[in-house]
Amino acid sequence: MxxxxxxxxxxxxxxxxxxxxxxxxxxxxxxxxxxxxxxxxxxxxxxxxxxxxxxxxxxxxxxxxxxxxxxxxxxxxxxxxxxxxxxxxxxxxxxxxxxxxxxxxxxxxxxxxxxxxxxxxxxxxxxxxxxxxxxxxxxxxxxxxxxxxxxxxxxxxxxxxxxxxxxxxxxxxxxxxxxxxxxxxxxxxxxQILLNESVFEKKGIQHEKTLVLLRRIFSSRQAWALLFCHFGIVGGYIGFIGSWAVPYGMDMYGMTRINASQLIMISLIGALIGAPLIGWISSRLGAIKLPYVFFHIIMLLCWSIFLIFNGHPPFYLLTVLFFIIGFAFGSNSLTFAVVRQSFPAKESGIVSGFANTGGFLSAVLLPSIFGNVLDHFLSASGSLGDGYYYGFITPVIFSMIGLIGVIFIKEKRLKGNP
Known part of the structure; x- marks a missing residue:
């Protein structure tokens, strides 16, 4: 079967x-x-x-x-x-x-x-x-x-x-x-119901040496492009939304902890809607790179708006930005659609892990960098406003890295599409 x-x-x-x-x-x-x-x-x-x-x-x-x-x-x-x-x-x-x-x-x-x-x-x-x-x-x-x-x-x-x-x-x-x-x-x-297991799971198959495989993956432009695009799309969302969003709302807008937590909920709702919808759009278009580039640009623009408004956009715009950032984050799953399309099945696990490392590395780095920037400006001038303003440079840079990565992706059209 x-x-x-x-x-x-x-x-x-x-x-x-x-x-x-x-x-x-x-x-x-x-x-x-x-x-x-x-x-x-x-x-x-x-x-x-x-x-x-x-x-x-x-x-x-x-x-x-x-x-x-x-x-x-x-x-x-x-x-x-x-x-x-x-x-x-x-x-x-x-x-x-x-x-x-x-x-x-x-x-x-x-x-x-x-x-x-x-x-x-x-x-x-x-x-x-x-x-x-x-x-x-x-x-x-x-x-x-x-x-x-x-x-x-x-x-x-x-x-x-x-x-x-x-x-x-x-x-x-x-x-x-x-x-x-x-x-x-x-x-x-x-x-009990399937007889044709994947050929590379069968006993006796000759596997490539791990060091040879790693050397090839680490020298692959496509693998690095996937790591960088995942780095850019994941870090800002998980790194900022998951760590600094609530303190930001409390410090810059005078919100209570509960009200500031609603910003995270708004972003989560955006991600819940965006992930399946973007996957469906990509499938309908028969293309992965085009929608992925588009949502990387959207993510970059959203973080840049925080800089344009000196780290303090109007509240109505803030809620819109949090929703759009979550929605655009939903496109991160396209990284793994490219992995499946670009690499042999017997290598898709290591390439998926390689790309996913980029995403969570950025999620680990961004909160620390953002916090150090806040500490610097708080101790130097006592201004949290300046700290948040310069802190937002970090997700902007991360998003630029992601955009560069997704631009360098090579894509084949999905099967079943002209």
């Missing part, structure tokens, strides 16, 4: 995306209980800051190794193990009594989280044809945004109802159960 014509592929899609939804929620959920963790475990704010960052650091470092492993041994096993590790890490986090256990739990969660996207991309690329994949990769991006949304009001309500330990324990247990579900869907049930 052909995988890409099997009805079973929709069960695979639903199972993988539901697992991704829950796993992605645990990237930001600990931020909801920062004060409670500090109080209950007697840890400092700096420790909590390191605790939040360690998961993203582990995630970023493991993207290329995970891509190599997924290409060599197939994505199914690693996605199952990743879900279970994420679930176990979340459960251990809920039981933590010491900061060492907190760090161990977040490292374990980071290892599990590092498996999800690369393996998800590979699984969808094997079960769906090129046009379906271009649409569905946008749906996958939307699912990640839903995960972030799940980690706001809904998970806060669960914490208020059960307490933070019981809420995180329940989430971890559910993610572990998803890992068991994936075992039955991706391994046990699949073997």
């Amino acid at each position: 052909d995988k890409q014509k099997s009805r079973f592929r929709w069960i695979v899609l639903a199972s993988v995306l539901f697992t991704y939804l829950l796993m992605s929620s645990q990237r930001t959920a600990p931020g909801l209980i920062t004060d409670q963790v500090m109080l209950d475990l007697n840890v400092t704010a700096s420790t909590v800051g390191l605790l939040i960052g360690v998961q993203f650091f582990v995630y970023t470092c493991l993207q290329i190794p995970m891509g190599i492993l997924a290409d060599r041994f197939g994505p199914n096993f690693f996605l199952i193990i990743g879900a279970i590790l994420t679930g176990l890490g979340t459960i251990i986090y809920s039981l933590s009594t010491h900061e060492f256990i907190l760090f161990f739990s977040r490292i374990l969660t980071g290892i599990g989280d590092a498996t999800i996207w690369v393996n998800l991309v590979l699984i969808l690329s094997r079960w769906f044809n090129e046009k379906e994949f271009t649409r569905l990769i946008g749906v996958a991006g939307m699912t990640g945004s839903f995960g972030f949304l799940l980690a706001t009001v809904p998970f806060s309500a669960l914490i208020a109802l059960l307490g933070w330990r019981a809420a995180f324990f329940s989430a971890g247990l559910l993610i572990c159960l998803c890992g068991i579900l994936l075992y039955f869907v991706l391994l046990k049930r699949q073997k």
